[in-house]
Amino acid sequence: MISIRHLKKVFPNATPLLDVNAEIGRGEVVSIIGPSGTGKSTFLRCLNRLENPTAGEILIDGKSITAPSADVPVLRRKMGMVFQSFNLFNHLTVLENIMVAQVDLLHRSKKEAYEKSMQLLHRVGLADRALNLPEELSGGQKQRAAIARTLAMDPEIVLFDEPTSALDPTMVGEVLAVIRNLSKQGLTMLIVTHEMKFARDISTRIFYMDEGVIYEEGTPEQIFEHPQKEKTRQFIRRLKVFEEKFSGGSMDYVGIVNRLHNFAEKNQISGKMSRNMLYVFEEIVAQSLVYKIPDTEEILLTMEYSGENEGLMAKIEYGGTSLNPLDGIDDVSRSVVSLATSDIKHEYIDGKNCMEVHIR
Ligand SMILES: Nc1ncnc2c1ncn2[C@@H]1O[C@H](COP(=O)(O)OP(=O)(O)O)[C@@H](O)[C@H]1O
Numbered sequence: 162m163i164s165i166r167h168l169k170k171v172f173p174n175a176t177p178l179l180d181v182n183a184e185i186g187r188g189e190v191v192s193i194i195g196p197s198g199t200g201k202s203t204f205l206r207c208l209n210r211l212e213n214p215t216a217g218e219i220l221i222d223g224k225s226i227t228a229p230s231a232d233v234p235v236l237r238r239k240m241g242m243v244f245q246s247f248n249l250f251n252h253l254t255v256l257e258n259i260m261v262a263q264v265d266l267l268h269r270s271k272k273e274a275y276e277k278s279m280q281l282l283h284r285v286g287l288a289d290r291a292l293n294l295p296e297e298l299s300g301g302q303k304q305r306a307a308i309a310r311t312l313a314m315d316p317e318i319v320l321f322d323e324p325t326s327a328l329d330p331t332m333v334g335e336v337l338a339v340i341r342n343l344s345k346q347g348l349t350m351l352i353v354t355h356e357m358k359f360a361r362d363i364s365t366r367i368f369y370m371d372e373g374v375i376y377e378e379g380t381p382e383q384i385f386e387h388p389q390k391e392k393t394r395q396f397i398r399r400l401k402v403f404e405e406k407f408s409g410g411s412m413d414y415v416g417i418v419n420r421l422h423n424f425a426e427k428n429q430i431s432g433k434m435s436r437n438m439l440y441v442f443e444e445i446v447a448q449s450l451v452y453k454i455p456d457t458e459e460i461l462l463t464m465e466y467s468g469e470n471e472g473l474m475a476k477i478e479y480g481g482t483s484l485n486p487l488d489g490i491d492d493v494s495r496s497v498v499s500l501a502t503s504d505i506k507h508e509y510i511d512g513k514n515c516m517e518v519h520i521r
């Protein structure tokens with residue numbers, strides 16, 4: 162239904178879309194995820210021509226919508242958009258908000274527009290709010306009214322740009338429930354969202370956007386369970402990464418301890434876990450490894466904290482011969498390490514040592 166070919170968008174100070182390609186079938190629900198500033202909104206805005214693409218082509222049912230001859234108003238009717246900020250008319254009642262474009266643009270009779278509006282208000286659970294002004298509604302109700310207004314145009318495609326990001330957390334659920342319902346009714350939808358569980362539940366496909374392209378795409382299972390690319394994995398797991406490279410002979414002990422402290426604080430790692438992280442650094446790296454390898458050997462220390470499951474893993478990588486720094490350490494150190502960790506793995510592959518330490 163939608164073909165996107167080599168879509169590019171250049172702004173004076175940013176190039177959010179470099180080369181976006183996608184095919185989206187009728188009835189698909191595609192969730193678009195990715196770090197902020199990676200062009201997700203720009204992508205949706207190019208699709209309904211709120212932005213003019215710099216290059217590339219977008220076809221809907223085989224017809225170009227990027228050609229100069231494209232009828233943009235007709236296109237926008239086919240393709241509704243729901244914004245983060247609702248964009249309701251504040252001086253009109255909820256009912257009037259939903260009726261106005263039906264009468265003005267689709268030339269429906271007032272009666273017809275009224276009936277359609279009431280039917281949609283029932284569907285989003287707002288029939289009793291028809292005569293209220295937007296300012297009398299909660300954020301969640303405003304967004305549900307905005308969704309009803311979009312649906313009133315009988316769109317074939319609905320674009321959602323972070324529909325719940327401006328909402329109080331208590332109101333996210335009611336809006337997601339409405340969108341979830343729509344997803345079961347064969348409407349083609351593209352949804353930019355940070356609600357990962359929701360995206361996983363309702364989508365036929367997930368696009369992970371980064372670096373100006375659809376960096377990785379797949380079914381929810383492929384993207385959330387088995388992402389193929391490192392950046393996708395880090396985003397999904399909400400990984401916070403600490404990295405420090407030093408050679409055995411020139412380790413800045415105080416500096417590293419300080420930076421580990423800051424890393425723990427910044428990412429709200431629990432007190433117990435951050436103490437255990439420091440024990441692991443102290444016992445495995447500072448008191449053992451640096452004395453056992455040549456002064457010139459480089460050590461790469463990585464800490465990965467997952468905001469998703471609040472797990473913390475230390476990775477310690479270094480060259481030289483096969484060497485497990487835990488071999489031959491004294492009993493006190495050994496018991497400190499075993500109390501601070503849940504799992505430790507040492508591997509030696511292609512001249513490289515790699516330790517993975519799961520911290521409690
Ligand atoms: N109208 C605009 N004019 C200039 N730069 C813009 C405009 N819209 C977006 N950008 C820039 O394009 C980049 C991508 O923005 P956006 O599409 O909003 O990202 P996302 O929705 O993924 O957070 C950002 O660097 C942003 O500053």
Ligand SMILES: [Mg+2]
Nearest residue numbers: 201202203323
């Ligand atoms: Mg955005």
